[in-house]
Amino acid sequence: MVQIPKTPAAPSPAPRSVPTSADVARLAGVSRATVSYVLNNTSAVRISEPTRRRVHEAAKELGYVPHAAARSLRAGHSRMVLMPAPTMPVGLLYSQFINELQWALSRLDYTVVQHGSVGLRGDEAARAWAELRPVAVLVPGAGLGPEGVEVLKRSGARAVLTLGPEKVEGAHALLLDHEGVGHCAGAHLYGRGRRRIGVVVPEEPGMGVFSRPRLEGVRRALLGTDATVTELPLAYSEESAARIAAQWRALGLDAVFTYNDEYAMLLMRALQDEGIRIPEDTAVIGADDLMIGRLLRPRLSTVHIQLPSGHELAELVDTAVREPGGAPGTHELLGATVVHRDSS
Amino acid sequence: MVQIPKTPAAPSPAPRSVPTSADVARLAGVSRATVSYVLNNTSAVRISEPTRRRVHEAAKELGYVPHAAARSLRAGHSRMVLMPAPTMPVGLLYSQFINELQWALSRLDYTVVQHGSVGLRGDEAARAWAELRPVAVLVPGAGLGPEGVEVLKRSGARAVLTLGPEKVEGAHALLLDHEGVGHCAGAHLYGRGRRRIGVVVPEEPGMGVFSRPRLEGVRRALLGTDATVTELPLAYSEESAARIAAQWRALGLDAVFTYNDEYAMLLMRALQDEGIRIPEDTAVIGADDLMIGRLLRPRLSTVHIQLPSGHELAELVDTAVREPGGAPGTHELLGATVVHRDSS
DNA sequence: TTGAAAGCGTTACCAA
DNA sequence: TTGGTAACGCTTTCAA
Numbered sequence: 001m002v003q004i005p006k007t008p009a010a011p012s013p014a015p016r017s018v019p020t021s022a023d024v025a026r027l028a029g030v031s032r033a034t035v036s037y038v039l040n041n042t043s044a045v046r047i048s049e050p051t052r053r054r055v056h057e058a059a060k061e062l063g064y065v066p067h068a069a070a071r072s073l074r075a076g077h078s079r080m081v082l083m084p085a086p087t088m089p090v091g092l093l094y095s096q097f098i099n100e101l102q103w104a105l106s107r108l109d110y111t112v113v114q115h116g117s118v119g120l121r122g123d124e125a126a127r128a129w130a131e132l133r134p135v136a137v138l139v140p141g142a143g144l145g146p147e148g149v150e151v152l153k154r155s156g157a158r159a160v161l162t163l164g165p166e167k168v169e170g171a172h173a174l175l176l177d178h179e180g181v182g183h184c185a186g187a188h189l190y191g192r193g194r195r196r197i198g199v200v201v202p203e204e205p206g207m208g209v210f211s212r213p214r215l216e217g218v219r220r221a222l223l224g225t226d227a228t229v230t231e232l233p234l235a236y237s238e239e240s241a242a243r244i245a246a247q248w249r250a251l252g253l254d255a256v257f258t259y260n261d262e263y264a265m266l267l268m269r270a271l272q273d274e275g276i277r278i279p280e281d282t283a284v285i286g287a288d289d290l291m292i293g294r295l296l297r298p299r300l301s302t303v304h305i306q307l308p309s310g311h312e313l314a315e316l317v318d319t320a321v322r323e324p325g326g327a328p329g330t331h332e333l334l335g336a337t338v339v340h341r342d343s344s
Numbered sequence: 345m346v347q348i349p350k351t352p353a354a355p356s357p358a359p360r361s362v363p364t365s366a367d368v369a370r371l372a373g374v375s376r377a378t379v380s381y382v383l384n385n386t387s388a389v390r391i392s393e394p395t396r397r398r399v400h401e402a403a404k405e406l407g408y409v410p411h412a413a414a415r416s417l418r419a420g421h422s423r424m425v426l427m428p429a430p431t432m433p434v435g436l437l438y439s440q441f442i443n444e445l446q447w448a449l450s451r452l453d454y455t456v457v458q459h460g461s462v463g464l465r466g467d468e469a470a471r472a473w474a475e476l477r478p479v480a481v482l483v484p485g486a487g488l489g490p491e492g493v494e495v496l497k498r499s500g501a502r503a504v505l506t507l508g509p510e511k512v513e514g515a516h517a518l519l520l521d522h523e524g525v526g527h528c529a530g531a532h533l534y535g536r537g538r539r540r541i542g543v544v545v546p547e548e549p550g551m552g553v554f555s556r557p558r559l560e561g562v563r564r565a566l567l568g569t570d571a572t573v574t575e576l577p578l579a580y581s582e583e584s585a586a587r588i589a590a591q592w593r594a595l596g597l598d599a600v601f602t603y604n605d606e607y608a609m610l611l612m613r614a615l616q617d618e619g620i621r622i623p624e625d626t627a628v629i630g631a632d633d634l635m636i637g638r639l640l641r642p643r644l645s646t647v648h649i650q651l652p653s654g655h656e657l658a659e660l661v662d663t664a665v666r667e668p669g670g671a672p673g674t675h676e677l678l679g680a681t682v683v684h685r686d687s688s
Numbered sequence: 689t690t691g692a693a694a695g696c697g698t699t700a701c702c703a704a
Numbered sequence: 705t706t707g708g709t710a711a712c713g714c715t716t717t718c719a720a
Contacts, residue, residue, distance in 0.1 A: 018477075018500045020697055031707045036699055044700090048705065063498040068475040069413035069422075070697035073712050078413075085446065085458055089439045099431060102460035111472070114429055116446035116456030128455070131412040133362075154407040156362045238638060269639045292636065294582060295613045364713055375691045380715055388716095392689065414713035417696050 019062040028058035035059075039066070072133065077156065081105055081317060082134035084125065085114040088206060093288050093307070094140075100310025101138075108318050110135075123148050130155035136317050138163065139171075142209040146170055159320035161313075165213050172320055174308065174334065178210050181336045182217020184303045185257040185285050186229075188338045194255035194283050195227045200263050203235040211259055214287070218257055232256065234263060241270035248276055254283065255344070261286035261293040264300055268343070283344040287336075298342035306335040363406040372402035379403075383410070416477070421500065425449055425661060426478035428469065429458040432550065437632050437651070438484075444654025445482075452662050454479075467492050474499035480661050482507065483515075486553040490514055503664035505657075509557050516664055518652065518678065522554050525680045526561020528647045529601040529629050530573075532682045538599035538627050539571045544607050547579040555603055558631070562601055576600065578607060585614035592620055598627065599688070605630035605637040608644055612687070627688040631680075642686035650679040 025035045030051060037045050038055040047055075058064075072078035086094075102112045115132070117125040126148030129137055136159040137152050146169040149160050153170065160171040167173040182199075189197055199218050201211050219229055230253060234240050248271060258264035264286030268278060278284055278298055285301040286293055293300035308316075365383075369376045374395060381389050382399040391399075402408075416422035430438075446456045459476070461469040470492030473481055480503040481496050490513040493504050497514065504515040511517040526543075533541055543562050545555050563573055574597060578584050592615060602608035608630030612622060622628055622642055629645040630637055637644035652660075 018498060021699095022697080032697090033699080033707060033709090034705090037706090040699085042699090046705065051705085063495060065471055065474040065495065065499045067417070067477060067697050069417050069477065070712090071699075073411070073413050073417060073696095073714090074698040074700085076712065085442075085456075086439075087443060089443075095430070098429075099462065102429065103462040106460065106462055112429075112460030114458035114460065116450065116458065118443065118447040118450050127409055130409040133411060133413065151407055151409065154362060155409045236635070265636065265639055269641070272641075291580070292609065295609055297613070297616075365715095366713080376714080377692080377716080378690060381690090384715085386716090390689070395689080411713050414696090415715075417698095417712095418714045418716085420696070 019064045021064070021066070023062055024055065024058045024064050027062060028054040030055060078133055078135055079110045080132065080134040081110045081112050081136045081138060082129050082132060083112070083114050083138045083140070084129075085116045086140070087118060088204070093290060093305070097307050097310060101313055102310070104311045104314030105317065108314055110314075110317075123151065126151045130157070133157075135159070136161070136321050138313075138317065140164060142166065144168055144171070158324040159317055161317060161320065163313075165209055172316070174313070174316075176305065176334055177336055178213035179217040179220070181287050181303045181305060182214035182219075182257065183221045184217070184336045184338050185214075185287065186218035186221030188285060188301070188303075188340070189255040189257065189283060189344065190222060190225060190227055192255075192283060192344055195225075196230070196253045196255070197222065197227055198230045198232045198251065198253040198256035200232045200234045200256065200258045200267060202259055202263060203233050203240070207259075214257075214259060234259075234267065236263065236266065238266070238270070241266045242273070245270035245274040245276070248274060248282070254281070256282060256284055258284060258286045260288045261290040261300060261302055262288075264302075264343075265292055265296060268296060268300070279342070279344050285338075285344050289339055293341070296343070301341045301344040302339050303336050304339050306337070308334065363408045365408070365410070367406055368399065368402045368408050371406060372398040374399060422477055422479055423454050424476065424478040425454045425456050425480045425482060426473050426476060427456070427458050427482045427484070428473070429460045430484070431462055432548070437634060437649075441651050441654060445657055446654070448655045448658030449661065452658055454658075454661075467495065470495045474501070477501075479503070480505070480665050482657075482661065484508060486510065488512055488515070502668045503661055505661060505664065507657075509553055516660070518657070518660075520649065520678055521680055522557035523561040523564070525631050525647045525649060526558035526563075526601065527565045528561070528680045528682050529558075529631065530562035530565030532629060532645070532647075532684070533599040533601065533627060533688065534566060534569060534571055536599070536627060536688055539569075540574070540597045540599070541566065541571055542574045542576045542595065542597040542600035544576045544578045544600065544602045544611060546603055546607060547577050547584070551603075558601075558603060578603075578611065580607065580610065582610070582614070585610045586617070589614035589618040589620070592618060592626070598625070600626060600628055602628060602630045604632045605634040605644060605646055606632075608646075608687075609636055609640060612640060612644070623686070623688050629682075629688045633683055637685070640687070645685045645688040646683050647680050648683050650681070652678065 021032050021035045025032045035055055038047055038052050105112050115129055122143055122145055130152050133156050137157050138161045140163045142164050149170040152160050162168050162171045163174045165178045199215050258267050268284055276282055287303040289302045289304040293302045365376050365379045369379045379399055381391055382396050449456050459473055461472055466487055466489050474495050477500050481501050482505045484507045486508050493514040496504050506512050506515045507518045509520055509522045543559050602611050612628055620626055631647040633646045633648040637646045
């Protein structure tokens with residue numbers, strides 16, 4: 001490898017300034033306008049075939065790539081759909097959903113961008129997003145308040161969608177019914193004859209928005225029955241699971257809802273290592289219906305959450321963008337159903 | 345909820361056009377320049393305290409958010425670091441790494457953005473990224489060719505880093521030594537006395553770039569020995585795993601390297617369901633050192649990959665941005681080490 | 689301490 | 705069929 005001293009007489013072409021449409025125009029011997037017409041296939045004007053070719057060749061030769069910022073500045077809008085990048089490791093279910101959504105939105109000619117907003121609280125994050133002037137913002141989880149929505153709309157976002165446990169004023173909300181997930185699990189365990197029911201509450205910060213409603217759902221399902229609910233704080237580590245498992249017999253629980261399948265795997269392992277039999281001594285049910293649940297022995301019962309398909313959600317975004325007047329309060333409740341396997 | 349007919353006399357303020365710095369200036373009774381000075385804390389110029397206050401108040405009242413595109417258009421550069429969003433579900437290891445990286449880059453005042461480039465092949469993707477004029481591009485995995493790098497650099501990217509199995513001309517490369525991972529695994533199994541060694545090759549499209557070098561690494565480790573290597577095509581589904589497990593005794597293997605821990609879990613389960621004892625009949629080793637490996641019984645041996653810390657990588661990006669001349673060929677080799685548990 | 693004006697790269701209108 | 709030109713929102717130099 002040749003080390004380059006001071007003078008950039010490198011083998012690779014010297015770092016020229018980046019080519020603009022003006023450069024293309026100059027090289028092709030036409031005006032900037034013509035370049036724009038050709039490269040955008042503008043149908044309103046007809047450009048002669050030889051000219052088109054010259055423009056295309058010039059563009060290719062220079063390695064011209066249009067400047068998105070300039071374009072959207074001129075146009076007054078962009079086709080960017082912004083989502084915050086997940087700030088914590090996210091399950092398979094959700095990451096598949098994201099991919100599907102990105103694909104569907106690309107088909108509709110949107111550019112999907114995940115903004116790495118770490119360490120930004122609520123409104124700061126909203127402002128950071130707003131600087132990019134996205135045409136739509138899709139926020140999973142909680143954390144966006146009504147003020148945030150307002151900031152985004154004021155800065156030109158034609159649609160703000162939330163996908164989370166609670167409705168946010170001014171935004172289209174897709175309600176993930178975490179409370180319903182808990183309710184499902186609780187009702188299922190009760191129906192299987194269990195009465196002393198534990199509920200795992202992850203200790204990882206930020207999970208509270210999801211875990212609390214799930215817990216409440218269990219409580220509601222068991223309201224007015226003779227069943228009891230016991231909270232089980234659990235960190236995602238073997239030590240934490242072992243600690244709980246060691247007290248298990250003392251706790252006297254005959255069932256546990258583990259928040260999700262990943263925590264289920266963690267806890268089941270610890271329980272089995274303690275000699276607790278599943279489901280005879282303790283029934284276990286998870287949530288999210290991940291692949292690992294099917295691979296556990298006994299196979300894990302779980303609560304399946306009916307996420308919208310990426311395609312549906314993409315359509316929803318597109319509609320909201322095209323008709324910003326359309327009842328911003330619309331919301332859909334996403335269902336939960338039990339998948340009964342062998343662990344309960 | 346009030347349905348809005350035609351006239352947008354909504355309860356929420358009518359969708360005014362988005363406020364610009366000119367609007368702020370008008371409301372505060374100053375010039376646009378002054379607004380810019382105040383909001384950017386420009387030190388070269390001293391603005392009286394009362395004026396500052398008026399500007400800040402006006403900005404807050406209008407909900408003004410600066411327009412990033414206009415700013416970077418004028419400035420001639422941005423602080424955006426672009427990464428392609430992962431196109432397939434990604435392990436815990438990697439997603440934690442991404443988070444750490446995003447955090448570290450934010451600390452250095454970069455905006456991190458993951459671009460959802462689905463269905464775009466190599467150079468198309470590079471062009472799409474180039475339109476956003478990122479100051480740096482970080483590409484995990486394969487798929488970016490030298491032409492792509494050239495496009496990005498020509499459009500002003502001051503640093504292009506790849507994090508993958510092979511070096512790309514013109515880019516800083518962090519080499520993930522997949523071949524070394526396979527070599528580790530192969531050497532380990534051989535050292536444990538195994539001689540008929542299977543290697544799982546995921547059938548999912550796009551994994552070939554990673555799985556092939558891992559396979560080759562095993563081959564190299566066993567070169568010149570009496571051990572044999574058998575390729576085992578496996579899809580990430582229970583059926584596929586069951587199919588392989590059914591033929592297992594006929595295959596006569598005494599060890600298997602499962603590409604990673606997730607495939608290990610899948611295959612181990614199928615083998616155990618067939619009554620194959622691990623590690624007595626067949627030793628198993630995975631890779632990536634995921635949490636699930638510790639939860640399997642027997643505990644899974646695995647190959648740990650030494651990823652750079654997010655902080656280190658962020659520094660590397662920053663350096664590359666500030667000194668674009670700095671030997672674009674630099675590369676680091678990231679090590680792999682065996683974590684020996686009970687499955688081998 | 690503040691204001692006027694130029695210019696970043698694009699596109700769209702109007703004139704040639 | 706093509707070219708000139710203004711405008712998008714912002715920063716910055718120069719002048720007042």
